[in-house]
Amino acid sequence: MSRTATVVGSGPNGLAAALALARAGLEVTVLEAADEIGGGTRSHRPFTSADLLVDHCAGFHPMAVGSPALGDLQNYGLKWVWPEIDCAHPLVDDAAGLLHRSVEKTATGLGSDGRRWKRVFGYPSSRYGKLSTDLLGPVVHVPRHPWLLARFGAPTALPAATLARLFTTPQARALWIGAAAHAMRPLTEVFSSAIGAGILTAGHHNGWPVAEGGTSAISQAMHHALLDHGASVQTGTTVTSRADLPTADVTLFDTSPTAVTSILGEALPSATRRSYGRFQYGPAAFKVDIAVRGGVPWSDPRVAKAGTVHVGGSADEIVTAEADVAAGRMPDRPFVLVGQQYVADPQRADGDVVPVYAYAHVPAGLDIDITEAVIERMEQFAPGLRSRVIETVTTTPNSFSAGNANFVDGDILCGASSPTQLLLGPRPGRDPYRTGTPGHYLCSAAAPPGPGAHGMAGLNAARRALHDLNRH
Numbered sequence: 001m002s003r004t005a006t007v008v009g010s011g012p013n014g015l016a017a018a019l020a021l022a023r024a025g026l027e028v029t030v031l032e033a034a035d036e037i038g039g040g041t042r043s044h045r046p047f048t049s050a051d052l053l054v055d056h057c058a059g060f061h062p063m064a065v066g067s068p069a070l071g072d073l074q075n076y077g078l079k080w081v082w083p084e085i086d087c088a089h090p091l092v093d094d095a096a097g098l099l100h101r102s103v104e105k106t107a108t109g110l111g112s113d114g115r116r117w118k119r120v121f122g123y124p125s126s127r128y129g130k131l132s133t134d135l136l137g138p139v140v141h142v143p144r145h146p147w148l149l150a151r152f153g154a155p156t157a158l159p160a161a162t163l164a165r166l167f168t169t170p171q172a173r174a175l176w177i178g179a180a181a182h183a184m185r186p187l188t189e190v191f192s193s194a195i196g197a198g199i200l201t202a203g204h205h206n207g208w209p210v211a212e213g214g215t216s217a218i219s220q221a222m223h224h225a226l227l228d229h230g231a232s233v234q235t236g237t238t239v240t241s242r243a244d245l246p247t248a249d250v251t252l253f254d255t256s257p258t259a260v261t262s263i264l265g266e267a268l269p270s271a272t273r274r275s276y277g278r279f280q281y282g283p284a285a286f287k288v289d290i291a292v293r294g295g296v297p298w299s300d301p302r303v304a305k306a307g308t309v310h311v312g313g314s315a316d317e318i319v320t321a322e323a324d325v326a327a328g329r330m331p332d333r334p335f336v337l338v339g340q341q342y343v344a345d346p347q348r349a350d351g352d353v354v355p356v357y358a359y360a361h362v363p364a365g366l367d368i369d370i371t372e373a374v375i376e377r378m379e380q381f382a383p384g385l386r387s388r389v390i391e392t393v394t395t396t397p398n399s400f401s402a403g404n405a406n407f408v409d410g411d412i413l414c415g416a417s418s419p420t421q422l423l424l425g426p427r428p429g430r431d432p433y434r435t436g437t438p439g440h441y442l443c444s445a446a447a448p449p450g451p452g453a454h455g456m457a458g459l460n461a462a463r464r465a466l467h468d469l470n471r472h
């Protein structure tokens, strides 16, 4: 009789776990609460005034390209496409900082900081292929490339604001702090450099591409691969208790640790319940999708060629904004991540009307409408934007959590990226994936290596489950 697996949740981690288990010959069932698979890797057409394709959550994929969890998805229709400029950071009354896949080209644009940028990011990014096996694995493990990891890891222990002092030009400082701000935590704290260093290093190796036809192309390709391996996927099925779980040899949860506690209840060892009870969630996102006629009129026209745009002003402004958010205050000048995916994937636009995706970092659970503040912040770097806006669609922190239970109070990372949680996940110990209930594993972004559409928590958890299964 073949062995069976249930995966709760069909985000990229759940699908990656399901795929690894199905490829190992298990009979896999995926149960998804939403009416559509994909979790943070979905796309939709939310506007009434134009037919624009928009990524609901994840848009840019420096960590997903080449991820072992996504493997051969190009055989199932996934195609990566790159913008001319990977990321731009506009500044008031100054030229924007521009990030290219090539470290050399980026350094050339950074003037007196060029050599230093190359020194920080050149070595790790040229060896990213090797480094990624350690970075994307369970963090507590025997590294395969200890010296490379140590050389990469030592600076990441520093506060991002301290590392910013390496640079003197406003462009290099802003580019660095803008990337570090993806961590959504105070940039003056230790280890706040980790996520920024990871995405810049991966980005200098892989670029910051988008998925052709929308980020949902990632989950669709995984779905096709799963069907090819005989797995079944049921949408519209919320698991709330053990009674909802089919009997299976292994069960993996692409959910928050909080959901695992409420589903498994008393079946979860009390030590795990305590650890999961202490798990902390981070700030939220407030997203505004904007239909813009003729594109955003950036003051520095080169910004129009970038896929990702960090709208946050100077490095110091971003440090202040992230500190406010972490303290539960709405910043006067929020940090806004802008996506111009259509630059790489023109089919997302409708004639001269283009979809611009913008989300601000805000305090958890914020329940006021800040659409105007987001547009106002963009206007500071793109005067005249407002007159080109033909429609906006907002996703508040509460609507993020209503559409995906993993985004607790709008926390799009499914857990605060504090040093302990980033390194160890929600259950300190040798294995962040085992829940302590035999045969039951956590496989979501709450487990290492953390957030992103790379699927690696799913693959790592599936490997752990297969290892345990094969011992019995």
Ligand SMILES: Cc1cc2nc3c(=O)[nH]c(=O)nc-3n(C[C@H](O)[C@H](O)[C@H](O)COP(=O)(O)OP(=O)(O)OC[C@H]3O[C@@H](n4cnc5c(N)ncnc54)[C@H](O)[C@@H]3O)c2cc1C
Pocket: 008, 009, 010, 011, 012, 013, 014, 015, 031, 032, 033, 034, 037, 038, 039, 040, 041, 056, 057, 058, 059, 060, 061, 063, 064, 237, 238, 239, 240, 254, 255, 256, 259, 285, 287, 359, 400, 403, 404, 405, 406, 407, 412, 413, 414, 443, 444, 445, 446, 450, 451, 452, 453, 454
């Ligand atoms: C606005 C935004 C922008 C982002 N930008 C990027 C980006 O550019 N690049 C990037 O790499 N990442 C980005 N991310 C983060 C990325 O989307 C997530 O880190 C990633 O989706 C996490 O994958 P996951 O599989 O762990 O969980 P999720 O993708 O959150 O999926 C979890 C799934 O489980 C389902 N589920 C939960 N509980 C249950 C239950 N009890 N029963 C059944 N089903 C359940 C949910 O409905 C959901 O479908 C962004 C996220 C957001 C919201």
